[in-house]
Each structure stands twice: as structure tokens, then as C-alpha cells.
Amino acid sequence: MSATTVPVTPVRATLRGIAARVGLLGGLGVALVVILVVSAGTGQLDVPADQVLGSLMHKIGLDIGPVPTHPQGENTLWQVRFPRVVMAALAGAALATAGALMQGVFGNPLAEPGVVGVSSGAAVAAASVIVFQWTFAGTWTVAVCAFLGGLVTTTLVYVMSRDGGRTEVVTLVLTGIALNAVTSAGLAFLMFLGDTQAREEIVFWQLGSLNGSRWEYVGVVAPLAVVGLVAAMLLAPRLDLLALGDRAAKHVGVDVERLRMVTIVVVAVLTAAAVSFCGIIAFVGLVVPHLIRMISGPGHRMLVPASALGGAVLLVTADLWARTAVEYADLPIGMLTSLVGGPFFFWLLRRARRTAGGWA
Amino acid sequence: MSAGTAISAHGVGVTIDGRPILGDVGLDVAAGEVVVLVGPNGAGKSTLLSVLSGDVTPSAGHVELAGRHLGHRSARELARLRGVQLQKQGLAFGFRVHEVVRMGRSPWHRTAAAERDDVAVEEAMVRGDVIELADRLFPTLSGGEQARTSFARLLAQETPVLLLDEPTAALDIRHQEQVLGVVREVAAAGAAVVVVLHDLSLAAAYADRVCVLAGGRVRADGPPAEVLTGDLLSEVYGHPVDVVEHDGALLVVPVRPRATPTAPTTQEAPCSAG
Numbered sequence: 001m002s003a004t005t006v007p008v009t010p011v012r013a014t015l016r017g018i019a020a021r022v023g024l025l026g027g028l029g030v031a032l033v034v035i036l037v038v039s040a041g042t043g044q045l046d047v048p049a050d051q052v053l054g055s056l057m058h059k060i061g062l063d064i065g066p067v068p069t070h071p072q073g074e075n076t077l078w079q080v081r082f083p084r085v086v087m088a089a090l091a092g093a094a095l096a097t098a099g100a101l102m103q104g105v106f107g108n109p110l111a112e113p114g115v116v117g118v119s120s121g122a123a124v125a126a127a128s129v130i131v132f133q134w135t136f137a138g139t140w141t142v143a144v145c146a147f148l149g150g151l152v153t154t155t156l157v158y159v160m161s162r163d164g165g166r167t168e169v170v171t172l173v174l175t176g177i178a179l180n181a182v183t184s185a186g187l188a189f190l191m192f193l194g195d196t197q198a199r200e201e202i203v204f205w206q207l208g209s210l211n212g213s214r215w216e217y218v219g220v221v222a223p224l225a226v227v228g229l230v231a232a233m234l235l236a237p238r239l240d241l242l243a244l245g246d247r248a249a250k251h252v253g254v255d256v257e258r259l260r261m262v263t264i265v266v267v268a269v270l271t272a273a274a275v276s277f278c279g280i281i282a283f284v285g286l287v288v289p290h291l292i293r294m295i296s297g298p299g300h301r302m303l304v305p306a307s308a309l310g311g312a313v314l315l316v317t318a319d320l321w322a323r324t325a326v327e328y329a330d331l332p333i334g335m336l337t338s339l340v341g342g343p344f345f346f347w348l349l350r351r352a353r354r355t356a357g358g359w360a
Numbered sequence: 361m362s363a364g365t366a367i368s369a370h371g372v373g374v375t376i377d378g379r380p381i382l383g384d385v386g387l388d389v390a391a392g393e394v395v396v397l398v399g400p401n402g403a404g405k406s407t408l409l410s411v412l413s414g415d416v417t418p419s420a421g422h423v424e425l426a427g428r429h430l431g432h433r434s435a436r437e438l439a440r441l442r443g444v445q446l447q448k449q450g451l452a453f454g455f456r457v458h459e460v461v462r463m464g465r466s467p468w469h470r471t472a473a474a475e476r477d478d479v480a481v482e483e484a485m486v487r488g489d490v491i492e493l494a495d496r497l498f499p500t501l502s503g504g505e506q507a508r509t510s511f512a513r514l515l516a517q518e519t520p521v522l523l524l525d526e527p528t529a530a531l532d533i534r535h536q537e538q539v540l541g542v543v544r545e546v547a548a549a550g551a552a553v554v555v556v557l558h559d560l561s562l563a564a565a566y567a568d569r570v571c572v573l574a575g576g577r578v579r580a581d582g583p584p585a586e587v588l589t590g591d592l593l594s595e596v597y598g599h600p601v602d603v604v605e606h607d608g609a610l611l612v613v614p615v616r617p618r619a620t621p622t623a624p625t626t627q628e629a630p631c632s633a634g
Contacts, residue, residue, distance in 0.1 A: 107452030253439030
């Protein structure tokens with residue numbers, strides 16, 4: 001029992017863990033700032049990075065750096081680009097965090113708001129707002145309905161796919177198929193009901209798009225996303241213990257039912273934040289937490305904040321590509337994430353089969 | 361009921377889907393004592409352990425832990441009083457062994473005892489013999505290695521009551537002895553321990569008291585030498601059992617029909633009975 005003979009002391013492992021943590025979070029933070037500035041400056045009207053930063057500095061009252069030289073530069077940045085990149089960052093962070101939380105709470109690495117149909121549940125509620133032109137809460141109406149839709153579907157998935165204290169991969173994926181079938185029927189019905197304009201809006205919704213992000217919308221999404229992210233960080237340490245299974249988690253002091261209910265509400269808040277104005281952007285919540293786990297292991301203290309940053313980086317990058325890949329065209333971002341995410345999901349399934357449940 | 365009672369069941373009954381699993385079970389475990397639960401399959405051993413751990417609420421009777429009704433305590437409070445090792449270990453994600461053992465310390469977060477975290481984890485890993493596995497991923501371990509890791513996690517929790525459901529089932533003979541040896545040490549240091557075992561000779565060697573369950577009821581409860589008798593075990597298990605003494609240790613062996621070791625010849629069809 002002497003500490004000196006032990007090859008890997010827990011203390012040293014902890015120190016190594018802290019160093020890795022700072023490194024990864026710092027790296028992702030820098031990457032996010034860089035991609036935000038680059039993305040804000042890129043488009044039909046290019047603004048060099050120093051002018052983007054200069055414009056920001058002047059806005060907050062600091063006389064540093066050059067202002068945009070192009071007469072429309074300032075306007076383009078503040079009316080179009082900034083709300084759009086901020087929205088992309090918020091949606092990406094919210095989706096990736098929701099994915100990480102769901103995987104933790106289900107003890108299942110394939111749980112993701114898009115895959116299991118939570119995003120589409122929220123989208124059905126949001127589409128109802130468009131079609132029936134509800135306005136009971138002003139700009140917030142869509143967000144409120146999306147939250148309720150997300151909450152109902154997350155709870156349904158949870159109740160239907162759980163058996164004997166754990167969620168089997170197959171049950172979860174099949175539950176997702178069943179739910180997605182019902183929600184697409186709901187969306188189809190809403191499109192049938194709606195007029196041409198509503199239909200068009202819903203179609204773009206399903207494709208997922210950041211086109212038309214405005215400060216007004218950012219003002220709704222930002223508080224939701226921030227509340228969700230903060231709650232996620234607070235929940236993170238206890239999610240590790242859920243990996244032990246319900247009974248063993250309870251044995252080490254986790255109030256399993258309460259933790260799970262709270263987490264489901266947080267997932268619904270985050271999903272609503274992302275879906276309300278951006279539509280369905282699938283697979284971000286699947287791909288990002290997986291990549292982070294490969295780098296830093298499954299511990300949620302690291303996984304949750306790193307996923308938030310990673311999700312933001314991913315979606316801002318994807319959005320930059322979506323609006324610059326083809327000239328004068330704004331590709332739907334949901335299409336892009338699914339194009340990449342689909343094969344990734346397939347690869348995960350294959351790997352899961354090979355390792356027979358050993359989600360290393 | 362004595363002053364040193366750490367955990368006790370009073371008239372506990374469990375009925376699942378109208379089928380009685382346990383009936384009127386009473387059990388007192390004192391601090392410093394190792395009580396081994398034995399009995400045939402379906403006797404209710406695991407159910408009794410679930411009731412003692414607070415996972416299953418009994419339909420009759422109640423459990424007292426450290427002088428208070430079990431149901432009146434929060435999950436975190438319970439986790440500081442009793443640790444449980446389940447029969448089956450599973451882990452949803454690829455945590456490393458030292459991380460899994462450290463999970464046992466979570467009930468002590470934000471308490472004065474958290475200072476002991478590193479020491480407790482290290483001691484537990486040494487006693488569970490998982491130091492060499494410290495950096496391995498839990499899901500890639502063999503069943504026995506996973507069981508030892510879970511045992512180490514239980515030790516790291518440092519609770520005054522320990523409940524173990526067949527901790528030795530997947531272990532080789534050396535680790536069986538080692539784990540139960542550590543269980544005895546922990547009891548000697550003042551803990552109350554309840555262990556479910558299938559191996560009656562192991563029970564005889566390591567128990568202060570053996571509690572024989574059959575058909576959901578306590579059939580016998582006492583020191584191994586009194587309880588583990590050929591007659592009782594033969595009756596409870598529905599199979600003739602011999603108890604022999606060897607070097608001062610009780611060995612429980614099933615009586616096997618002599619497979620005619622004297623004549624293993626190939627006598628075929630005209631086999632005569634006598």
C-alpha cells in the first residue's frame with residue numbers, strides 16, 4: 001500500500017488530465033475565434049480579418065485596428081454576417097452539447113437529438129407555429145413551441161426505449177425510426193394545411209439553414225443556449241456515474257431519476273435553441289462528442305465543454321462552406337451535416353458491432 | 361438488535377407480480393461481522409441483497425441502516441453508509457480502470473473525507489489487485505478483471521456496510537481467496553459485510569455467520585460449523601451433500617454417484633444390472 005511503488009499514481013494522472021483539458025479547450029477556443037473572424041469576413045463582399053476585428057473593436061468603443069474600407073463593409077458585417085456566424089456558433093454548441101448529454105443520460109453513444117427524432121419533434125411544433133400563425137409569445141413563440149415539442153419527444157424516446165434500467169442500441173435506433181416516421185407525417189400534414197409561403201418556410205426548415213439569421217432571433221436563441229450550456233456543465237460531473245448503470249449509479253449516491261429528468265429538460269432547451277430558427281441540423285450532436293471522446297476520453301467534465309466548443313467550430317465552418325462552395329448559392333446546412341454525418345453514423349455502427357458493446 | 365448492529369432486516373417480504381419472493385426475513389448484521397448468504401437458485405439471495413441496499417422497497421417489513429429506516433435516507437446519504445457490488449458489471453463508455461475506481465469516491469465530494477480521495481483510490485486498487493490494470497479501458501477487461509475493478513470501487517467508497525453479490529463468481533482461485541481475505545480485513549477494521557456466495561466451502565472458510573435461504577425464507581442462521589451440516593444442505597439443495605473436515609477447514613462436497621471408476625470398460629448392449 002505504499003504510494004511510491006505504484007507506476008501510475010492517481011495524482012500524476014490527474015495532473016496530466018488537467019494539462020490535457022486546458023490544451024484541448026484552449027485549442028478549440030482559439031479555433032473558434034479564428035473561424036468566426038474568417039467566416040464573418042468571407043462572402044460575396046470580402047472583408048479582411050484585421051478589418052473585421054477593427055470593426056468589432058470600434059463597436060465596443062475601442063479605437064483599435066482599421067475599419068472596413070468598403071462602403072458597404074460595416075453594414076454587411078453587422079446586418080448579415082455577425083448575426084449569422086453567432087447563430088451558427090450557438091446552434092452548433094447547443095446541438096453538440098445536447099448530443100453529449102443525451103448519450104450520457106441514455107448510457108448509449110448513439111443517442112443524438114437528430115437520430116432519435118427529438119429535433120424533428122421540435123420542428124413539428126415549430127412548423128405548427130408557422131402554419132397556424134401563432135404569436136402568443138411574440139418572437140419567442142417558435143422557441144417556446146420547439147421547446148415543448150422537444151421535451152415531449154425526448155420523454156417519449158426515454159420511456160419507450162428504456163428497459164430494465166438500460167437502453168439497448170437497437171431499441172434506441174428503432175424508437176428513433178418510429179418517432180421520425182410520426183414526426184415526418186406531422187410535418188407532411190402541416191405542409192398540406194399551409195399555404196404556399198408556409199410550405200416554403202417548412203421545406204427550408206427541414207433542410208436546415210442559417211440563411212436569414214437576424215439579431216432579433218439571436219436574441220432568443222442566445223439566452224436559451226447559454227442557460228442550457230451552463231446547466232449542462234453543472235450536470236456533467238454526475239453524468240459520468242450514470243455510465244455504471246442505474247443501480248450502481250444509485251449505489252454511489254446519484255439520485256438517478258431526478259438527474260435524468262433534469263437532463264431531459266436541458267436537452268429539450270438546447271434542442272429548441274438550435275431548432276427554433278435554424279431547422280433540423282442532424283448529426284452534429286453525434287459526430288462532435290465522438291471525436292472529443294477519442295481525444296480526451298469519456299469523462300463528462302471535459303466532454304461537455306469541449307463538445308460545445310467543437311460543435312460551434314464545426315457548424316461555423318460548415319456554414320462558411322455552405323455559402324461559399326457554390327457561387328451565388330446558399331446550400332442548406334442540414335444537407336451538408338447529414339452528408340458527412342450519415343456515413344459517420346454507419347461507421348460507428350460497424351465499430352460498435354466489432355467491439356460488441358465495448359464503446360471504448 | 362444489539363448495540364453494534366449496522367444493518368438489519370425486520371420481517372422483510374417481497375412480492376413481485378403476485379409471486380412471493382421473500383417472506384418474513386429477519387437478519388441482523390453487526391459491525392465487524394461477515395455474514396454469508398447461501399441457498400439454491402431462486403432462493404431470494406439477490407433479492408434480499410437488493411432490499412438491504414435500498415434498490416427494492418419491500419412489500420412488508422423494513423430495513424434499518426445505522427439505526428434509521430432505510431427509506432428515509434437520500435441516495436447520497438445511503439452511499440456514504442453502504443457500498444454495493446452487483447453480480448453483473450457494465451459500463452456504457454470506455455472509462456479507464458482508475459477512473460472507475462475513483463467513481464467510488466463520489467459520495468464524499470465536497471466533504472472533509474474528499475481529502476482522502478487519492479489515498480483511498482490507491483489503497484483500493486492495491487487491495488483489489490488492479491494496479492496493473494490502472495490505465496486499461498474497463499470494457500476491454502475480462503469478466504474477472506471487471507469484477508476486481510468493481511470490488512476496488514466498492515473499497516474506495518469506504519462505507520461502514522458492504523454488500524456483495526457473488527463477488528467471486530468470475531474469479532480464479534487466487535483472486536477468490538484474495539478478495540474474501542480483503543473482505544475479512546475490512547470487517548476486522550469494523551465494517552459489517554454481507555456476501556452472497558455459491559461456493560459453500562468458501563462460505564465456511566470466510567463467514568462469521570452463514571444464513572441459509574430457501575424458498576424466500578431463512579432456513580438457518582449461525583456459525584458455519586453449526587449451519588453447514590450434511591442433513592440441512594442436502595435438504596435445502598435437494599441433492600445429497602457431504603460436509604467433511606480437512607485440516608481444520610470445513611469442505612462441502614456434493615455426493616456424486618460413483619461413476620464405476622473400477623470398470624471403465626466398453627460394455628455395450630448386454631449390460632447386466634447384477
